[in-house]
Amino acid sequence: MKDSHRWALRSVVLIYLGILVGLPVVFMVIKAFSHGFPAFWNEITQPDALSALKLSLEVAAIAVPINTAVGVGAAILIARHNFVGKRFLDVIFDVPVAVSPVIIGVALVLAYSRVGWFGAPLAHWGINVLFSPLGIVFATAAVSLPYVLRSIVPVLYELGMDQEHAARTLGAGRLRIFWSVTLPAIRWAVLYGVTLTIARTLGEFGAVLVVSGNISGKTQTLPIYIFDSWDQRFDTLGTYSGALVLALLSMVALAVLALLRRRERKLRVDLA
């Protein structure tokens, strides 16, 4: 490639990424701190913001462990067994992230709310999914479903079953094999999937917005709070400050992912 071409292509890419990613990031940080650090701090420590953060963390604390257990279980089922409906099981996991999150929200409402299939019997038992934290847990769990599974399955295939066979021959039971052979081998992949799940859980917006009813202080997660600051309360500083906090949280997730990827590469080299 000629030097002039190389320079041209490089500039086009740099300008494109600058317009799309670089400048927006810079200006969001500037706007979050436009009234100084105290104002920013004041925004993110006000009661509604804190309760939104708390609800986000609580929902993650429920949805992430469940999806981790389900992901690990389903990954072993898919990578280690043959059974009728395996393809179907595999596809089911991708459906919630392949379609619009708004659709997932509407689907949950039409299944479990008063306007839906099981609304009446559930209401009879005092369970209300629409406009309640339970609905948020459902929506969040649905849209963060596949990440653990997708992180583990390739690793399980790559590992093969030799070690599990060996443990079996030596008389280990199923649970013993899982805890002392399979799980140690896939632990970094599990952690990778868990990090992705946490990131998605904390950031979920569309599905939660539809099922939550957006009641401030009660059913507002952090993303909903940010949206509400802009859309209803016209509190731009609140919007930018909240978004910066959420962005920083996902930066932590991104850093962990990068570390894990490095770790995993090293792991593969050690095995080879």
Place this chain on the structure above:
Amino acid sequence: MPTTTPLPPTSHESAPLSASLAPCRSSRFSPPLLAGGGSALLVGYLSLIVLIPIAALISHGLSISVATHGAGLAFWRWHVLIGLKTFWSAVTASGAKEAIVLSLWLSLSVAAINSIMGVAIAWVLVRDKFIGKGLIEASIDLPFALPTIVAGVLLLAIYGVDSPIHVDLFETWMGLMLALLFVTLPFSVRAVQPVLASLDLESEDAARTLGAGGVRTFFTVVFPSLWPAVLGGFGLAFARAIGEFGSISLIAGGVGRTTVASNYIYNLTQGFLWTNAAAVSTALLVLSLVVLITTNVLSSRYQKRTL
């Protein structure tokens, strides 16, 4: 369901060594976890959060009710016909049609731009060397990690009403397009990058020695190996763009000309028009799944041919 009964030890001992060492793909050997109870829990959980809601959505979308259980065939035929009519009128209602059309053409153009820029960015990442390349590498992953609402706020901060650089894209299709380009940025790059890195430079050098120019070399030597990856990235970006909501919900504002399908559905739910919301959702759901399956089939077929 897999059988989970353990092998009797005698059969294992009497089996030839080679057989027990071969990677076992049968369900006779069943590793850890997930006995019958576990599988039942898994199926129950998936039903609870995915299958039942999707079934409820489609049944509401097509206005199929099970309350008329036991009615005759003639009634059912009438019932389904009415259901389809309701579905069709909800999908073609004024506003709905425009939203779906807007989503379609925006997603197509975003996927196309994304594919072209994806190849360019991947090329720079693989073949070029300069200080600060790591920053570009990181900025590609950023849209993956950032929550969609943060993506929306990011764009608003610079291309919103009080734009610091005086580029106001609020409530314009350009604003929507930027948001969609932002969230789909990684798809093409990450699909093309590994393929580009795995190409050997010899054939390109050969083409150049034979007198082909840079552009000719790219299209006749490099592109034929790249296009399945480009196609895969296109499909992923299109599927993501057609369902995107969070990143565009802020910059779209509240006017009809920037209401995409997801936004339209959300507006219906705010007016408690659940049947219409279900119908448009069903249409969008089918559209997304068709795109995803088509891309999957196309790229896997191509891979099989090359292997």
